Amino acid sequence: xxxxxxxxxxxxxxxxxxxxxxxxxxxxxxxxxxxxxxxxxxxxxxxxxxxxxxxxxxxxxxxxxxxxxxxxxxxxxxxxxxxxxxxxxxxxxxxxxxxxxxxxxxxxx
Amino acid sequence: xxxxxxxxxxxxxxxxxxxxxxxxxxxxxxxxxxxxxxxxxxxxxxxxxxxxxxxxxxxxxxxxxxxxxxxxxxxxxxxxxxxxxxxxxxxxxxxxxxxxxxxxxxxxxxxxxxx
Numbered sequence: 427x428x429x430x431x432x433x434x435x436x437x438x439x440x441x442x443x444x445x446x447x448x449x450x451x452x453x454x455x456x457x458x459x460x461x462x463x464x465x466x467x468x469x470x471x472x473x474x475x476x477x478x479x480x481x482x483x484x485x486x487x488x489x490x491x492x493x494x495x496x497x498x499x500x501x502x503x504x505x506x507x508x509x510x511x512x513x514x515x516x517x518x519x520x521x522x523x524x525x526x527x528x529x530x531x532x533x534x535x
Numbered sequence: 536x537x538x539x540x541x542x543x544x545x546x547x548x549x550x551x552x553x554x555x556x557x558x559x560x561x562x563x564x565x566x567x568x569x570x571x572x573x574x575x576x577x578x579x580x581x582x583x584x585x586x587x588x589x590x591x592x593x594x595x596x597x598x599x600x601x602x603x604x605x606x607x608x609x610x611x612x613x614x615x616x617x618x619x620x621x622x623x624x625x626x627x628x629x630x631x632x633x634x635x636x637x638x639x640x641x642x643x644x645x646x647x648x649x650x
Contacts, residue, residue, distance in 0.1 A: 459639075468626055468641040469578065513578065522568070522580040522591050523639065 428452050430526035432514050437532045438504055446499045446529045448514035459523065460488050460499045461513040469513055472499065501531075509533045537561045539642035541627050547648045548617055556612045556645045558627030567610045568628040568639065569602065571595070578626070584610065617649045 430450045438444040450458070457476040461469035475481055475490035475497060487500040499512055511528040518524065540559045548554050560567050569581040583590040584602055599615045610629075614621055627642040 466624075468644050470641070471638045474638070515578075522583055522593070523570075523578075524580070525578040527577040 428518075428524050430514055430516060430524060432512075432526045432529045434527070435530045435532065437534060438501075440504055440506060440533055440535050442504050443500065443502050444504060444531065446501075446512050446514075446531065448497045448499070448526055450495050450497070450514070450516050450526075452516050452518050452524060454518035455492060456517045458488075458490055458497050459515045459517070460486075460497075461515060463511045463513055463528065465511075472512075504533050506533050506535070537640075539627055539629055539640050541625075541642035541645050543645055544643065545646045545648070547650060550619055550649055551616050554614045554617055554621075554647060556614075556625050556627075556647070558610045558612070558642055559608055560610055560627065560629030561631075561640060562608075564629035564631050564640075566590075566630040566632070567604070568630075569612045570626045570628060570641075571623040572626065572644075573620075573623040581612070581625075614647075617647075619649050622647060622649045 432448045459474050460472040462472050463469045472486055473481055473488035475488050478490055478492055480487055480489045485502045490497045511530050513528045514526040515523040542557045567584040570578050572578045580593050582592040582596045582602055601613045603611050624644045624646050626644045628639045630639045631637050
């Protein structure tokens with residue numbers, strides 16, 4: 427079956443670093459996406475990983491281990507505006523994304 | 536930056552009525568999608584569309600749903616006879632080509648409330 431797991435909620439402090447984990451079991455794998463979603467808004471693209479390793483993009487980095495079915499999103503120098511849900515999604519084919527339930531990140535001053 | 540646009544942003548409809556949600560994908564994109572998100576729940580795939588036909592659809596996308604690209608720019612989702620459980624945010628998305636690394640861009644969503 428298909429399963430994508432991520433923590434439901436995390437809390438972090440402004441200026442700190444937080445790591446959001448995602449594990450997946452899917453019948454196929456063609457890449458993993460991380461999206462940010464503010465309440466009531468559409469998901470916005472953060473990162474894409476298809477090969478093992480770390481992809482860095484400014485304050486955000488994403489890591490993938492295909493053998494472990496594991497990814498994480500690392501957010502540095504947290505800002506209040508980073509308070510949002512972070513969605514892990516796996517693509518098995520060219521056509522659809524399979525979504526995790528999202529991790530709600532709460533940033534405290 | 537080009538964007539996916541959706542109308543209406545919010546629609547309230549009575550149970551049993553037909554609803555059409557409209558989307559204008561990014562102009563040079565070839566793959567189109569509809570997703571939905573029930574309040575507080577995960578995003579769910581409904582359907583993908585390529586070359587004027589459905590490529591994949593989920594179990595949610597039953598006979599009451601249909602999609603159409605009537606004029607080369609609009610991409611519509613029709614719900615024939617709405618049910619209370621169809622209340623959700625519906626997101627249209629598009630992607631430039633079949634390279635799975637290319638970003639899927641989302642519209643801002645159409646919030647459907649069935650009463």
